[in-house]
Amino acid sequence: MKIFTACAVRADQVFHFDKRYVHFDTTSMMVYGEYALPEEPEDQEVPFTITHGYSKAKRPDLKQFVFATLCVDRAVPIWGQPEDGNASDKTVNNTLLSTIATFLGQHGGAPGASIYVADAALVTEANLTALGATLCITRLPAT
Template sequence: MNNLNIKDLDHLGIVAGIIDEMGLVEIIDEEVGTHPQEKLSVGTIVKAMILNCLGCINAPLYLLSEFFKGKALEYLLGEGIKAEDLNDDKLGRSLDKVFGVGVKNRFTKIVLKAAAIFGIEQKSKHLDSTSMSVQGKYKERIEDEEDEQTKAIKIKFGYSRDKRPDLKQFMLNMICSGDGGVPLFMQLGDGNESDKKVFPQIIKDCQERGSSGFAVEDV
């Protein structure tokens, strides 16, 4: 009897198929760029991170290669790709490249394409925010060294939605579709930013892109 080489696919095969149908890898690679000598494109790295996050038991990024050991990587990510190719240096460089082209606009482009493919109605949308508490020390960003596209958020004390005023935080603003609550827009903000100040600009920006029908919460 020939030796059998058995590898796991699990539900990740379905997730990978949906990612492929959305064209997520191609969108990211088009924006970030590719190199003919690289084995893994940035889009493929992002796909691997998503599969890790949606696994039954996910792993921190520095253990991503361990997460994919024993899995059918060639079916999930592409021919010739091995678990050891997903090292933390490659992941870090890929995240830097995505950040460099602007996460917010890339996210919106991807989800709007996905919404069109899967028939998500966008007649009504909900805009809301929440605070994300953090621990530890954070340096202040240097304003003069950053442009609007890539500037870092400020970790600050502010109004805490999770009742932790003792912790610094950052804000997460999100627009979801009225049909199924699918995220259509995502933006991080400083920990002390005000909804009343930020929401009107978010709505204005989205309306200029042709979106309307907002329901605003917690203003």
């Protein structure tokens, strides 16, 4: 992910992407085969877990991981991160909201200059609190 982010930031330096609207979403990535956790030293953290989770593709028999992306300038990914296969969009939104202002500020975005666009998973009490003064566009959940 460090390489992905470095490439995205370099592309932004060359093409000066429009960061007024930042769009966040996740995608489930299904995998086939066995994915047992390797023997890890106790001081090394596993970045994400391939496991069963809510399958958007209606394939609960397959394991998956979730890939979260933040896009700018009409769907150009500028940040991405793999998450556990059973990660909730609501939780991943909250994690990103705590770092988005810092990330965009480091890469040319002025504080409060972006509007956060996300799906209905954004609408939780914790996420709305984390938004603070950040403007957002979303839809209300059906639940």
